Amino acid sequence: MRDVIVVGAGPAGSRYARRAAQEGLDVLVFEQGTIGEPLACSGHVSTDVLEYVPEEDRATLLQNEIRGARFHLGGPNSRAYPFYKDGVVSQVIDRVELDRVLAGAASDDGATVRDGHTVTAVNERDDHVAVTVKGDSGTETHQAKLVAGCDGPQSRVRDAVGLPDPDELLHGVLGFDPDPDDGDFVDVHLNVPRFFAWRIPRGPAGVEYGLATPPGESVGERFDTLTDAYGVETERRCSGLIPIGPPNSVTSERVFLLGDAAAQTKPFTGGGIRYGMTAADHAARTIDPDRPVTLADYEDAWRSELGREIRLGAWVRRGYSLPEAIQRVGLRLFSGKIGVHMDEPSSLFSREQLRALFSR
């Protein structure tokens, strides 16, 4: 019997697998498809994310560095309110390659990683979990002391053990213009319901256009409106779901959820790469497969680091739905140099942010 079976080799699953293997656990990872594919993510991350990647792989993942964001209440021709730092705020990385590198690092550190294997059933028993997996060579059943559900926003593991769903699933869509752009500002358009649309310069990889909205808000038509306004035709359109609002529990008797399966995302950007990997590190540190009672320590640990940031992030997101006149006043007041960390809304109240505000 394995110590832990990990379902899903996205950033959360591979990070957990690597850290758990480093702790000496016997870890088996199943990924349903080819690792990293299909792409459904911008890979726009805070500068901390590359620290989770082996040093020798960092330069190949990096596509562009970003210094700030121009906020707009309308399309590209509407007034821009810039927010910026003197240095780098965030990075644009090759998201397909990130997954491959993280899975490779997990494997190098002793985890067994099998792609092309879909987990179809998860059954919790008193003393183990039985996992049914379908691959090219047929159906197999494996046993583990614990299962990590790292299988994304529509987690099958979550459903199988009856853990609650996230509060909300947003629908995100992306498209790419191949013309290189090494600009150092992203554009954010607060003109879609309850979220935003964006333009991200990806250096040699071109420009990404995207948006996310609650389901049923005609995301495809809104995407066409965005790209028409920019006067571009995009290729390689793709889409995915963004879970918002972690449920009250992400652990059962012998199963724990990580990453999007646990809705460990920033409610005001939908970003989940760093939060999922942060939670993965807490899981590897706190959970002992021989003592399933330690799953409670994982719940406490990740919520104590991320819970407040997620709650504050939900407040920031409410600003996207305020009347336009109020948004305009807010943007005019706060635009300019900033001292915030993009993953930590609590940094809005930091000394660095106050210094930036009063130094204008």
Ligand SMILES: Cc1cc2nc3c(=O)[nH]c(=O)nc-3n(C[C@H](O)[C@H](O)[C@H](O)COP(=O)(O)OP(=O)(O)OC[C@H]3O[C@@H](n4cnc5c(N)ncnc54)[C@H](O)[C@@H]3O)c2cc1C
């Ligand atoms: C349009 C869009 C843009 C985004 N942009 C950003 C961004 O710029 N920055 C950021 O930080 N975040 C962004 N996100 C969010 C980010 O992509 C997720 O938070 C992140 O991928 C979560 O990682 P994860 O490992 O939890 O899940 P995933 O990356 O979804 O990985 C889950 C894995 O599980 C596998 N899987 C699923 N079911 C099974 C099964 N039954 N058996 C085996 N394997 C299975 C899947 O194939 C997948 O590889 C974006 C999301 C969307 C939709």
